[in-house]
Amino acid sequence: MPFLALITRNVLTRRVRAGLTGLAVAIAIMTVVALGVLTHSLRRTAISVLQTGSADFTVAQKGVSDVLYSSLDNSQVARIKAEPGVQSIVGVLVAAIKLDSNHPFFLELGIPPDELAPFGVQILKGHPYTATATNEVMLGWRASQDLHKNVGDVINIDGNNFTVVGIYSVGNVFGDSASMLPLTTLQTNERKPGNVTLAFVKVTPGTNIDALRKRIEQANPEIATVRTQSEFGRVDRNLSLISAANVGITIMALIIGAIGVMNTMVMSVFERTREFGVLRAVGWTRARVLTLVMGEALLISFVGAMAGVVLGYLAIKGIQRVPELVGVFQPDYTSAIFARALGIAFGMAFLGALYPAIRAALLVPMEALRHE
Amino acid sequence: MSDDGGPAPIIQVTDVVKLYDDGLVRALDGVTMSAARGEFLAVTGPSGCGKSTLLQLIAALDRPTSGSIVVEGRDLREAGNDTYRRTGIGLVFQLHNLLPNLTALQNIEVAMFSNGRSHGEQRARARELLAAVGLGAKEKVTPPRLSGGERQRLAIARALANRPPILLADEPTGSLDSAAVDRVLELFREIREREGLTLLLVTHDAHVASTADRIVYMRDGKIVAAPEADVPAAAR
Ligand SMILES: Nc1ncnc2c1ncn2[C@@H]1O[C@H](COP(=O)(O)OP(=O)(O)OP(=O)(O)O)[C@@H](O)[C@H]1O
Ligand SMILES: [Mg+2]
Numbered sequence: 001m002p003f004l005a006l007i008t009r010n011v012l013t014r015r016v017r018a019g020l021t022g023l024a025v026a027i028a029i030m031t032v033v034a035l036g037v038l039t040h041s042l043r044r045t046a047i048s049v050l051q052t053g054s055a056d057f058t059v060a061q062k063g064v065s066d067v068l069y070s071s072l073d074n075s076q077v078a079r080i081k082a083e084p085g086v087q088s089i090v091g092v093l094v095a096a097i098k099l100d101s102n103h104p105f106f107l108e109l110g111i112p113p114d115e116l117a118p119f120g121v122q123i124l125k126g127h128p129y130t131a132t133a134t135n136e137v138m139l140g141w142r143a144s145q146d147l148h149k150n151v152g153d154v155i156n157i158d159g160n161n162f163t164v165v166g167i168y169s170v171g172n173v174f175g176d177s178a179s180m181l182p183l184t185t186l187q188t189n190e191r192k193p194g195n196v197t198l199a200f201v202k203v204t205p206g207t208n209i210d211a212l213r214k215r216i217e218q219a220n221p222e223i224a225t226v227r228t229q230s231e232f233g234r235v236d237r238n239l240s241l242i243s244a245a246n247v248g249i250t251i252m253a254l255i256i257g258a259i260g261v262m263n264t265m266v267m268s269v270f271e272r273t274r275e276f277g278v279l280r281a282v283g284w285t286r287a288r289v290l291t292l293v294m295g296e297a298l299l300i301s302f303v304g305a306m307a308g309v310v311l312g313y314l315a316i317k318g319i320q321r322v323p324e325l326v327g328v329f330q331p332d333y334t335s336a337i338f339a340r341a342l343g344i345a346f347g348m349a350f351l352g353a354l355y356p357a358i359r360a361a362l363l364v365p366m367e368a369l370r371h372e
Numbered sequence: 373m374s375d376d377g378g379p380a381p382i383i384q385v386t387d388v389v390k391l392y393d394d395g396l397v398r399a400l401d402g403v404t405m406s407a408a409r410g411e412f413l414a415v416t417g418p419s420g421c422g423k424s425t426l427l428q429l430i431a432a433l434d435r436p437t438s439g440s441i442v443v444e445g446r447d448l449r450e451a452g453n454d455t456y457r458r459t460g461i462g463l464v465f466q467l468h469n470l471l472p473n474l475t476a477l478q479n480i481e482v483a484m485f486s487n488g489r490s491h492g493e494q495r496a497r498a499r500e501l502l503a504a505v506g507l508g509a510k511e512k513v514t515p516p517r518l519s520g521g522e523r524q525r526l527a528i529a530r531a532l533a534n535r536p537p538i539l540l541a542d543e544p545t546g547s548l549d550s551a552a553v554d555r556v557l558e559l560f561r562e563i564r565e566r567e568g569l570t571l572l573l574v575t576h577d578a579h580v581a582s583t584a585d586r587i588v589y590m591r592d593g594k595i596v597a598a599p600e601a602d603v604p605a606a607a608r
């Protein structure tokens with residue numbers, strides 16, 4: 001009889017208990033998967049704001065709860081522009097509005113038309129808006145498809161009618177699902193004259209970018225510069241909080257799962273004391289007894305983890321239907337998340353089974369045989 | 373009780389003392405005995421005299437408080453008795469100690485893990501043993517659904533799984549009726565003829581003991597020269 005067959009047999013012998021333990025593992029893994037996908041996807045969506053365009057780095061207000069609450073004024077932008085090494089700086093005002101119930105999170109990007117090309121915007125159809133137009137808008141190609149609006153159509157945004165004059169592409173989902181209009185028009189509509197949300201900096205070739213960022217941050221303590229995804233938390237505290245919560249909940253899930261596994265295995269080992277005595281008496285080594293208990297815990301956790309991944313996938317499908325998240329949340333299933341879920345299931349089995357397995361292995365055969 | 377001269381004994385127990393409960397119980401009180409290769413030795417005596425304790429120490433399930441046990445030239449006090457338990461001896465317990473959730477066949481197979489044979493060979497050996505003890509038709513049956521005699525025969529089959537040179541059996545006929553007892557005794561005789569092994573049988577049944585080549589009598593943790601007149605009656 002293969003060893004794995006014996007492990008399976010032992011698990012199936014106590015199938016109700018094994019099933020309940022597997023369920024606990026499954027729920028823990030479901031939480032890990034769903035939160036992992038959610039956090040990762042939200043982060044990626046948010047990061048796209050900063051990566052729209054072809055800048056070397058992005059400037060935002062430091063420590064705001066959400067990057068969209070960042071606010072920079074003309075004088076700050078001008079000061080940065082004056083730093084040696086800055087070739088160009090484009091200030092962009094970002095506003096999130098509710099278009100309709102299907103599009104609760106629609107972004108307007110205010111950007112002067114002459115900055116479109118340096119910013120990396122490609123016009124696919126039609127032409128750019130003029131600098132002072134109050135009723136012209138361009139749609140990203142994804143937004144155009146999604147809203148069924150083409151060049152020449154009229155679209156009502158936040159109570160104002162705009163004519164679609166062009167369709168653009170910036171090469172990322174976030175930007176291509178948004179709209180662009182003249183900076184001054186958006187500033188007026190949002191009542192934020194002279195303000196932008198983010199500024200995108202391009203440096204002159206040969207500049208030491210990190211040194212320049214340091215100089216800018218030292219001269220302007222209220223702003224942060226962001227270059228990579230991992231630095232994003234510096235300007236969006238919500239997202240760093242979500243990430244921290246994700247880590248915390250993952251650890252808690254691991255501990256809860258491990259305790260569940262431990263409870264089951266301790267009970268099982270205790271009930272089977274005599275069995276381990278018999279196995280030792282017929283020549284099993286301590287190592288083999290240890291492996292048997294560990295193997296049973298691993299099998300339960302592994303099957304639980306498989307179910308948890310499926311449950312996690314279904315949970316994400318559910319989350320996607322939450323109206324507030326439509327359009328914001330594009331689930332992104334990375335293999336890293338699933339690998340981590342499996343790793344955590346393995347960790348649960350290992351942590352949970354270690355004590356009972358050692359206990360079983362250290363039993364003195366004679367005393368174990370005398371048990372009960 | 374040890375044989376003088378002749379070939380070296382396969383089991384040599386010398387001055388073995390076993391104390392329990394911090395010395396309050398003297399289960400064995402200086403036991404010296406031996407068994408010759410191929411011998412059928414019965415150990416008998418009243419309940420509580422230390423028969424099982426002696427057998428368990430020879431089986432390396434526990435260690436003597438003092439004294440030595442040498443089996444096939446190997447001192448059991450030296451560490452690492454897993455291999456000895458697996459291949460050096462076969463053990464039939466006073467209570468049969470089968471695993472209730474495994475089938476008869478699997479109960480034999482668990483004793484064969486890491487004996488170096490393929491799963492196929494292990495299975496073939498397990499079937500052969502089941503047939504030998506008359507349980508060929510019961511390979512898929514679990515112990516709770518076997519009769520007492522069948523369980524005892526299955527336990528004997530398991531003890532023989534790794535072809536040990538020595539079989540240690542603790543009251544293998546204890547709970548059986550006389551027909552079943554005869555069946556087990558017949559089985560022992562067959563096995564000894566076929567495999568030529570040394571058999572050490574603990575029993576308090578005088579009839580069972582009388583089938584052995586030699587009988588060792590015990591009382592109060594010691595080997596005694598002559599049987600107490602009332603041993604068989606008192607033990608029951
Ligand atoms: N683990 C233990 N702890 C304490 N005392 C023990 C232990 N094992 C055995 N004893 C005691 O040692 C003595 C010998 O016990 P043992 O089981 O060897 O007797 P036995 O001859 O096999 O009896 P029986 O015929 O009833 O099986 C008894 O007095 C018993 O109570
Ligand atoms: Mg006994």
